[in-house]
Amino acid sequence: MTHIYSVHGLTIASEVEFPELLPGSGEPDVWVRRGAVPEHLPHGATSGVLFEASPDNYLLRLDGTARYWARAGREVLIDIAPKALEVRVRTHFLGAVLTALLHQRGVLVMHASCVLGSRGAVLLAGHSGHGKSTLAAALASRGYRAAGDDAAVVTADRDDRLIVQPGFPQVRLWADAVSRLGHSPEQVRRVDPDKAKYALELGESHTPEPHALAALFLLGVRPSGPVQHETVSGAESFNAVLAHTRNLRVLQGLRMQVPHFRLVTSVSSRVPITRMTRPLDRDSLAELVDRVVPALS
């Protein structure tokens, strides 16, 4: 059976079921099929520890779970290992593989969550552990709509406006964030049996439409002190957008630097960027929410 989904501006036809994704319609942009995947790409690939990448080809190898082969931004083959845990097969597809597929299509994939304000989409970018999902979930619980967690896809439309394509209606949180946000265990589902990581379904708090990119926050951490908040511009903003691109080494292996640089330049020169650094020695979530809210109104 083929399932049709919509995510990050793509219509995906898939032989593998992804309950995380919203249903889609229309002509598929991408096909996901089950099939044999070689251990390695043919010669000339750049390789990371678990991936290989060459123009139009990306291979990810997770022993005991699956091998994935993404081709030309249009097709993904998944070779599922016997006895693989289904949730892990899906997690790696929705994370690393989907990012590589989007890189193949020449769009900008930022390590960011997305919240909707009255002027458009506001991205909360940060490396793992810097609090972007928690902040997005806190804003969603204040009534703001969210448009994706962990990966935000930015494209340029025909009029060269920067558009954020919606992700899927779920935020993944660690146990401490779940309890800090005051959620009950019924509202969340454990993502992986071995990890204290939970999926918070956004339901009506998720917006499935694309929106213009209005602002970008770069989240950082420091040992102590006040929450800091500063505007970033010039070369620093270019470097910051570059540094918050997901899986940069994969993108380099795919030789997609040219379209990527173009989008990084557009975002860094046209979108207001704020660096916001929080202390690690106390809970500053409410303060962070207060700093982001003005950008949403």
Next chain:
Amino acid sequence: MGRIVWLASYPKSGNTWVRAFLTNYLRKRKTPADIDDLEGKFIASDRHLFDEMVGVEASDLGDEEVAMCRAEVFRRFVHDSDETHFIKVHDGFDIGGVPLFPADVSALAVYIIRNPLDVSISLAHHHGVSLDVAVDRMCRGFTLSEGGDRLKAQLPQVLPPWSDHVRSWVEQGNIPVLVLRYEDLVREPHAAFLELVERLGLEIDRAGLARAIAFSSFDVLRAQEQSHGFIERPSDGRAFFRGGRVGGGEEALHGAQVRRLVAAHGEMMRRFRYLGDRDEPFASRPAGLHGG
């Protein structure tokens, strides 16, 4: 291809001091290097480095999968460079026999060792725990940056008991190792740091050595931390550079705590001259040849 020099130690054993010395020696500036911009700023357990090199986030992998990938992360890291990279490490050399640090891209492991009695005091302060808890961690092992219910900026680092940590590095046999005793760095900084410079194959510059020692003195480091903080400070804001004294452990620990550390680590303490002839704690022994 680049090479890696590991700056390895049990936590609170002088790693940052050695990094401050190296930074000042290599950069040859007229003012002390900023403590927030030291060589070896990259810690081996850096989560972002892992995620980028592996291509899958560590938070989506099991502990065993993460351990299996770590050596390969460092190979990829140096693959496209010709430089020598200094990387700070607190992990033990291996996890359950799986080596984390690949010999083929390693030039040297500098292992900094400090009297475990003194380490326990600094460890208790750094982690905001009692001396009993610090002593217990050093005797039974613990995990640094253990996530559990949250995601930490560093990968979890499995620390075996203190002696096993020392042994894992000084007896690994894969990577040449230079053992630096913290106490020798305190008492005979010129001789000890000169040995480091020589083993690294760096050009020997006597004036530069004296300047780098002065620029990385405890007072300079602490003054910098007091004026603008330090990114590697404990997360609840306590000072990182606190006393740095030799022999503090003997004064601060009570008898049972000393006995427990000596019982657990006596062999390694004797080997590195932290115990006297009658197994009495012996922190103030004069500098001599490095053990190991």
